[in-house]
Amino acid sequence: MKFFRTADDEPRLKELKGLSLFKELSLRELRELDELLHERTYHKDEVIFDEGDVGLGLFIVVSGRVRVVSSHVALQQLAPQFGPGEFFGELGLFDEAPRTARAVAMEPTRALALLRTEMVALLERNHRVAGKILFELSRTVCRRSRKLALSEQHSPVL
């Protein structure tokens, strides 16, 4: 029985390690996190979530591309797109407020979903892992907010 393994043994963990949100996590932390992630595949033009839906969690793009459109004036001009390694719908991780935009797959897309209920469970069980993810999440959100404030056409907070 082989107890301890490296990332090379597990391509899935290697894939997770390559995502910006999880880059600070160790192998064992990634293994624990992997239990909570749900992989989804979307066809081109399929709606991932809709504006007004109750936000239940965030999505991380593994492959493909996602376009975000909104009826909100501030977001209309931006029409951000998310590629591999980027995440969207992050506000759904913090509250049950309605989504502010619609996310649509621009091409066949593979995404990982992390739901609030499971993130809360992780936070209660393992502060260290949850803390690292939340810190990375906050950094990206800050960066997006700054760019939004400077009216740069880049990924806003959704």
Add this chain to the structure above:
Amino acid sequence: MKPASGPTVPTWLVIILMTSFIVFLFQKILWLVVPGLLALVLYYCLQPLVQTLVQAGLRHHDAVKVVAALLFLATVLALLGLLTLASSRAAAWQETLTYYEQGGLEFLARTEDALAEKLPLLRKAGLLPSSPTNLDAVAERVAQRYLGVVLLQVFHWLPSLLLVPYLAYFVLRDGNRLKKEIIRSVPNAFFEKSLLLFNRVDSNLQSFFIGLMKLTFLDTVCLATGLWLLGISFPVVLGLVAAVLAWLPYVGSVVGCVLVVCVAATDFPKEPVTIYGCMVLFLCVRILDDFVFLPMTIGRGLRIHPVLSVLMLFLGAAVAGPTGLVLVLPVLGVVAVIIETLAQIVADHRLRSRFRQAQKLKTLVAGLGV
């Protein structure tokens, strides 16, 4: 204005009907339901240990194997210890049992006499035996009538109970994978709601079973302390047995109280104050249970209104007897979450239209492939 949250009246009717039907069904397959529930209890108790090992660096499957091995070792050691103890003290235990059985019957006979003396009408109405009870004959009759049944039940339940560790092991090992596979098969439009449903059901079951364990521990501590202060023999064993019997709402507490009263009556045949003390103790623990412990442990987890809980207990008892009494609340908790979420999905036209759009895209992609 924010729309009213929570299930509507028709939804509640469906929930109550479904709960009654499931409880009725469970009563018919009790041989499978009991090991399943015990396996779930074991799963929720062992899951934190598995998580700790995963955090320490073990893969999930290896962590489960380690925990299962530890559990097996602990069970074997406990059984060996019990067998050693039983072989050396079997005679003493049998004597003690006979002693307390006699004591209980004597207490019964004394109570009968006292009642007949104070209220002679009861004997005239045939509610009390016309002649004094022959204790030896009663003991023999009870043994003849019930001993075979009890032994038969033990052999009947043994194979089912052997399923408990087996089921618990596979739930620990593959439970999350199974959940992920089920979720994977759900269409994208309903995925988030379905996952939320799974997490709520899991959380409700965990709250109930962990709550039940906590409640049993609190009841045992309170009863054991009270019985010890009253000077009753075997306070911890009696406290534990009475706490486990209390899993059967209402009836269990009464049976537990009768058991303790029998012991008290044998230990102190000339001191009715001690017997009344036991009854008061049980009453106090019952009140503490209903107003402090239960809301702190199980009630908080399941979030069921007290009135509905009581009504469902009566309904459960009417539909499936004692089995219904035990199972109705956890089943209600789970069914309420499932029906509530399904009602939300059915009522959400946006989700349904997204599902239809995804189906069209799927057909389109399949057509392009051809």
